Amino acid sequence: MSLRSQLLKGVLEGCILSIINRQSTYGYELSVRLQEFGLSDVSEGSIYPILLRLQKEKLIEGTMQKSDLGPKRKYYHLTEDGQHALREFMEQWENIKLPVDNILNKGGETD
Amino acid sequence: MSLRSQLLKGVLEGCILSIINRQSTYGYELSVRLQEFGLSDVSEGSIYPILLRLQKEKLIEGTMQKSDLGPKRKYYHLTEDGQHALREFMEQWENIKLPVDNILNKGGETD
DNA sequence: AGATGCTACCTTGCATAACAAAGTAGCTTA
DNA sequence: TAAGCTACTTTGTTATGCAAGGTAGCATCT
Numbered sequence: 144m145s146l147r148s149q150l151l152k153g154v155l156e157g158c159i160l161s162i163i164n165r166q167s168t169y170g171y172e173l174s175v176r177l178q179e180f181g182l183s184d185v186s187e188g189s190i191y192p193i194l195l196r197l198q199k200e201k202l203i204e205g206t207m208q209k210s211d212l213g214p215k216r217k218y219y220h221l222t223e224d225g226q227h228a229l230r231e232f233m234e235q236w237e238n239i240k241l242p243v244d245n246i247l248n249k250g251g252e253t254d
Numbered sequence: 255m256s257l258r259s260q261l262l263k264g265v266l267e268g269c270i271l272s273i274i275n276r277q278s279t280y281g282y283e284l285s286v287r288l289q290e291f292g293l294s295d296v297s298e299g300s301i302y303p304i305l306l307r308l309q310k311e312k313l314i315e316g317t318m319q320k321s322d323l324g325p326k327r328k329y330y331h332l333t334e335d336g337q338h339a340l341r342e343f344m345e346q347w348e349n350i351k352l353p354v355d356n357i358l359n360k361g362g363e364t365d
Numbered sequence: 366a367g368a369t370g371c372t373a374c375c376t377t378g379c380a381t382a383a384c385a386a387a388g389t390a391g392c393t394t395a
Numbered sequence: 396t397a398a399g400c401t402a403c404t405t406t407g408t409t410a411t412g413c414a415a416g417g418t419a420g421c422a423t424c425t
Binding site: 172 | 400401402403404405
């Protein structure tokens, strides 16, 4: 019922899980990271709702920490469930990437 | 405003454009093709609405043709706009695939 | 003729994802 | 105290994909 069968919705979610898994981080920095990776269209309006959703699903946990400059930051890290979900997502990404590549690349050939 | 900035929503749409571009086809067969490619979760409830949408957006055109067996089929082919959209989609797919791969694969390394 | 089953298309309604926009608040610098 | 950056949150909108159900043509079997 909640096994994501929708094609690719949730790629952002998976990317966020992966980045957090690599190193505990917070929303604002996440948006910078994603941009660095080349996902430049991603806005905070997308990121924070996802973080809240992941939190509610117990895939990540956040703790407030003071920062030198500016307001406190909410640092997130993956839970066990989150790591499991990340692994699942990575599999699904592979399972979808291949067919899509095949469909798109074999543009003019007859079998 | 309509330049798809959403991350990956619409991959199905792009795949359908690509398959139709390769060879004029109709909805029912499309679902078989997608399955053959490995996108087995895709149901008619997804395909036909997309075909109608693409039609409305003038990316594809359909013509009814009699079939030897069973009811008439609606064969679709791409319009010029459709071919343009397909090219755009393929670029976007590449632009997103790379970052996502990078984010997912470099799971444990520190730069 | 009637029933079943496959082909083939279409529609309605729902869940969810991503986004824009706006709001809140802390800290710094001028 | 005003401006500007950091940082988080919420609300409302759009669009995607799907399940479910409906319509209908044709073939086959009984």
